[in-house]
Amino acid sequence: MHEETVYDALTNAHGEAGHWAFGTGFDDPLAGVDTTVPDGIDPADLGAYCLMLGDDALVLAQRLTQWITRAPELEEEVAIGNIALDLLGQARLLLARAGSVGVLGRSREQATATIPDEDALAYFRDVDEFRSTALVAAPDADFAQAVVRLVAASTVRLAVFTRLRSSRDPVLAAIAAKGVHELAYHRDHAARWVLRLGDGTEESHRRARSAVEAVWPLLADLFTATDVEERLAAAGVAVDPAAVRDEVRDVLTQVLERATLPVPAWPAGAPPRGRLGEHGPELAELLGILQGLARQHPAATW
Amino acid sequence: MSEVTAEGGHGAIPTGPEVPVQPRARAVQRDWPLYEVFVRGKRGLNHVHVGSLHAPDDEMAIDAARDLYTRRNEGVSIWVVRAVDITASSPDEKDPLFAPSGDKVYRHPTFYEIPDGVPHI
Numbered sequence: 001m002h003e004e005t006v007y008d009a010l011t012n013a014h015g016e017a018g019h020w021a022f023g024t025g026f027d028d029p030l031a032g033v034d035t036t037v038p039d040g041i042d043p044a045d046l047g048a049y050c051l052m053l054g055d056d057a058l059v060l061a062q063r064l065t066q067w068i069t070r071a072p073e074l075e076e077e078v079a080i081g082n083i084a085l086d087l088l089g090q091a092r093l094l095l096a097r098a099g100s101v102g103v104l105g106r107s108r109e110q111a112t113a114t115i116p117d118e119d120a121l122a123y124f125r126d127v128d129e130f131r132s133t134a135l136v137a138a139p140d141a142d143f144a145q146a147v148v149r150l151v152a153a154s155t156v157r158l159a160v161f162t163r164l165r166s167s168r169d170p171v172l173a174a175i176a177a178k179g180v181h182e183l184a185y186h187r188d189h190a191a192r193w194v195l196r197l198g199d200g201t202e203e204s205h206r207r208a209r210s211a212v213e214a215v216w217p218l219l220a221d222l223f224t225a226t227d228v229e230e231r232l233a234a235a236g237v238a239v240d241p242a243a244v245r246d247e248v249r250d251v252l253t254q255v256l257e258r259a260t261l262p263v264p265a266w267p268a269g270a271p272p273r274g275r276l277g278e279h280g281p282e283l284a285e286l287l288g289i290l291q292g293l294a295r296q297h298p299a300a301t302w
Numbered sequence: 303m304s305e306v307t308a309e310g311g312h313g314a315i316p317t318g319p320e321v322p323v324q325p326r327a328r329a330v331q332r333d334w335p336l337y338e339v340f341v342r343g344k345r346g347l348n349h350v351h352v353g354s355l356h357a358p359d360d361e362m363a364i365d366a367a368r369d370l371y372t373r374r375n376e377g378v379s380i381w382v383v384r385a386v387d388i389t390a391s392s393p394d395e396k397d398p399l400f401a402p403s404g405d406k407v408y409r410h411p412t413f414y415e416i417p418d419g420v421p422h423i
Contacts, residue, residue, distance in 0.1 A: 073334060075355050075366035082369045189365055196358065 029092050029118065030171065035100040038168055041237055046169060047103035048131065048228045049238050051121070052275055053160075054094030055132035058122055059283065060153055061087035062290050063136065064146070072143055079189060083150070086182040093175045095121040100171075115298065123294035127284045133274040135218040137283040144197050144204070145211035151190035152215055155251050156222055158183040159244035168236040191255045198259025205260070212261055220267035223248075226275045335384055337363040339371055342379040349381050357382075 037043050064084035071077035099117020115123075135153055140146040161183055164176035197208040223245040225233065232238030249266055256263045273279075294300070334356040340349035352371045357363035363382040372380065391399055403409065 073356060075334075075357060075370065079365060079369045082373060192361060192365065196362075 028116070029096045030100060033171060033174070035097070035171060037101055038170070041169060041235060042231070043101040044103075045228045045232050046172075046237060047098045047101040049232050050094045050098035050101070050172070051103060052131040052226075052229075054091045054098060054118075054121070055130045056136050056153070056157065057087040057094065058091035058290075059130070059132040059286060060136040060150075061085070061091060062286055063138075063140065064150070066140075067143075067146060080146075083186050083189070086179075086186065090175065090179050090182070091122070092118050093178075097171050097175065119294070123291045127279055127287055128277040130279065130283065130287070131275050131277065132279075132283065133218075133222055133272075134280065135215070135222060137274070137279065137286060138215075138218055139282055139286075141214065142207055142211070143193075144207040145214055147190045147193035147197065148208065148211040148215045149218075151187060151194050151255060152219060152248075152252060154183050154186040154190060155248050156241075156244065158187055159247050159251075160239045160241070163239045163244070166236075167238070172237065187251075194255055194261075195259045198256070198261040208259065209261055212256065212264060216264045217267050219248075220270035221272050221274065224269050224272045226272050229275075334358050335386065337367070337382045338385050338388060339363075339367040340381040340383075341367070341371055341377040343376060344378055349379065352376075354385065360384075 037046060061084040064080050064087070067080045068077060071080055095118035096116070099121060104117060104120060135149065135156075138149065140149065158180065161176040161179045165173055165180065167173040167176065194208060197204040199205070200208075223241045225240050225242055229238050229240060233240040233243075253263050336354055337357055338354050339352050341352045342349045355363065355366050355370055357366045360382065364380055367380045367382055371377070
């Protein structure tokens with residue numbers, strides 16, 4: 001009997017490596033991409049900016065991964081796992097881009113000389129070399145906090161990536177163009193949960209409300225540009241985070257209002273401590289788990 | 303071909319005085335309801351049943367279906383339907399339902415000459 005199934009395409013996909021997200025080889029995420037830095041862009045600044053965006057994705061991916069085996073239902077666990085993998089993919093590309101413009105420099109240790117740039121950056125930098133924000137590093141008190149944080153983080157990131165698609169660095173622009181679709185889904189999925197928890201039962205509303213109270217202060221430093229971002233924004237390479245603040249505030253306010261949650265006062269701007277390498281103990285703890293295996297067994301494969 | 307069943311293969315939805323007709327209040331349901339998922343692989347094909355999942359409501363069922371059944375680029379369209387809303391034929395009625403068509407060969411379009419110029423029949 002002739003029966004077409006949706007999985008036919010998979011079994012018939014021999015030799016089409018493009019079918020898979022990264023191809024079937026996992027060697028170089030930027031293989032075949034011209035990584036030349038366009039004229040007038042400072043490679044050191046570009047590398048630092050890629051670390052900021054890449055570290056945000058890496059740290060949030062790790063936080064989300066901690067929900068595996070703990071999500072409320074199996075289906076939601078898969079959803080969270082998918083989102084974490086999307087972010088890990090973004091982190092990999094961004095850290096590889098940072099590596100391609102030489103952020104590792106001569107500080108790269110002998111022990112890690114054989115592993116790819118993005119792995120060296122993810123596993124062998126110390127906590128004060130990370131450029132992620134406090135929003136992505138905060139641990140989740142409960143599922144409500146996980147989805148409230150995710151809606152906030154993905155709204156900010158989507159606003160930035162949408163603009164980055166026209167970056168003067170073609171690699172950054174391509175990474176952003178790929179990421180926009182992923183982030184739009186992350187934001188929608190998280191927002192759907194916020195609506196259901198906020199406008200759900202008495203208990204879910206209470207939890208969603210305290211999650212908002214816990215997450216909102218973490219927005220304070222997100223919209224303050226570092227010197228690197230200011231220079232690159234002026235050069236048409238980066239996005240000035242201050243430029244997305246109003247859009248982010250509008251989207252998040254709309255989500256909270258629809259979820260019948262009180263909208264806290266928008267926090268006053270704060271210095272971008274995380275972007276400069278100042279972090280709380282929660283990031284060190286997270287990196288301990290993330291980096292432990294790779295540091296114990298450099299270049300291990302399985 | 304597999305039998306069309308609902309609620310994870312229990313056959314027809316039982317009806318009778320012992321089965322409450324009104325669904326229980328949804329807000330206090332402990333377990334999420336079961337949904338059946340149908341995916342259309344590409345334009346022009348039919349939606350095909352690919353599996354089932356649990357979700358708190360219709361919209362989240364679409365999200366979950368997207369994550370569970372289309373993560374390798376399998377689909378362009380998803381349908382979800384609550385399993386309890388599917389009325390399935392009962393295995394007990396198999397013979398009255400399906401046996402009568404078994405010997406009616408004239409219902410198959412096998413008595414026609416297929417012209418050479420028609421490739422896709």
